Amino acid sequence: MDRAHSTDGSSCTPAGISGISGYELDLNRAIDLIRKSGAQLVGLQAPEGLKRALPALARHIEEETEAKVIISGDPCFGACDVDMQLCGAVDIMLHLGHAELEEGPENVIFLEARMNEDLKEVTAKAAKVLKAKKVGVTTTIQHVHKLGQALDALKEHGIQASIGPSGGRIAEAGQVLGCNYSAARSLNVEEHLFIGTGRFHPLGIALATGKRVVIADPVTGEVSEIDTDPLLRRRFAAITCAMDAKRFAVLVSKKPGQKRMELAERIKTMGQAKGLEMFLVYLDNIEPDRLLNLGAEAAVSTACPRVALDDAAKYRIPILTPPEFEIMLGERKWEDYSFDEIE
Numbered sequence: 484m485d486r487a488h489s490t491d492g493s494s495c496t497p498a499g500i501s502g503i504s505g506y507e508l509d510l511n512r513a514i515d516l517i518r519k520s521g522a523q524l525v526g527l528q529a530p531e532g533l534k535r536a537l538p539a540l541a542r543h544i545e546e547e548t549e550a551k552v553i554i555s556g557d558p559c560f561g562a563c564d565v566d567m568q569l570c571g572a573v574d575i576m577l578h579l580g581h582a583e584l585e586e587g588p589e590n591v592i593f594l595e596a597r598m599n600e601d602l603k604e605v606t607a608k609a610a611k612v613l614k615a616k617k618v619g620v621t622t623t624i625q626h627v628h629k630l631g632q633a634l635d636a637l638k639e640h641g642i643q644a645s646i647g648p649s650g651g652r653i654a655e656a657g658q659v660l661g662c663n664y665s666a667a668r669s670l671n672v673e674e675h676l677f678i679g680t681g682r683f684h685p686l687g688i689a690l691a692t693g694k695r696v697v698i699a700d701p702v703t704g705e706v707s708e709i710d711t712d713p714l715l716r717r718r719f720a721a722i723t724c725a726m727d728a729k730r731f732a733v734l735v736s737k738k739p740g741q742k743r744m745e746l747a748e749r750i751k752t753m754g755q756a757k758g759l760e761m762f763l764v765y766l767d768n769i770e771p772d773r774l775l776n777l778g779a780e781a782a783v784s785t786a787c788p789r790v791a792l793d794d795a796a797k798y799r800i801p802i803l804t805p806p807e808f809e810i811m812l813g814e815r816k817w818e819d820y821s822f823d824e825i826e
């Protein structure tokens with residue numbers, strides 16, 4: 484998961500907006516756009532980590548413009564997850580914390596939340612752990628504006644670092660999403676350095692590129708190396724478990740940037756050709772109980788890849804990604820395991 488542009492590099496967060504310290508938000512741009520558009524009703528949406536800031540932000544917008552504000556109370560996981568119902572009910576929607584994906588409604592303003600952490604020190608620490616001299620550097624949208632610091636630090640350590648281009652759903656050069664690693668895959672390098680927090684993105688980079696990945700966490704200052712084995716073991720177990728199932732739910736997301744209906748139809752046809760009972764299920768938020776009530780013995784998720792790969796422990800039935808389902812059917816070799824990505 485995974486985005487507004489600070490014009491002067493300083494924080495535009497008005498005093499009194501709590502829960503958003505450490506981030507820069509270009510509120511001036513948003514206020515300007517709201518005033519120019521003459522919007523009367525503005526929607527606000529943010530991921531859980533930024534939600535506490537929304538009441539104060541709503542108050543700030545109402546003080547600075549003619550508009551009234553309404554906050555989306557539903558969960559929000561990424562730019563793929565715009566609250567479409569609220570979007571249809573307001574003149575302008577401010578979606579905080581994520582960079583714009585290619586697709587999406589026209590009345591949404593994406594207001595990225597950028598973190599202030601310096602990348603130089605943690606990158607210098609990571610340089611001592613990197614073994615190669617040609618290294619690809621990636622990060623998430625929160626740190627992407629500071630990638631230059633990382634590249635400088637690596638250069639000082641004699642490492643030739645490069646970043647992959649933006650394109651498709653990737654808004655900025657060097658950025659990765661949990662569902663897209665094109666910025667890493669496009670590079671001809673020997674190793675990758677991921678700068679950010681959490682292990683999902685570096686796991687994705689390692690599996691998408693087959694290369695060693697070192698993680699530099701600018702928040703904790705820690706440097707570590709990713710090991711794909713535990714994830715691959717869990718996924719192998721899930722595939723094996725799903726082999727006993729006869730009734731498969733093929734999950735299709737209602738979220739605009741996660742909806743892959745064609746892929747779901749293809750998965751359904753593939754399973755039916757092997758004698759399996761396959762049915763499509765259309766959902767907004769994918770929750771364990773909903774699948775059990777449908778009598779599914781296993782599921783294939785065409786929604787956000789994190790549903791199958793990150794949240795698997797929450798479900799009592801195995802949930803596979805599309806490439807994993809192909810392995811289960813014998814249509815793809817385990818050696819050709821690939822991370823599920825959305826182009």
Ligand code: SF4
Binds near residue numbers: 484560786
């Ligand atoms: S599909 Fe998942 S990983 Fe991709 S942008 Fe949406 S929430 Fe993030």
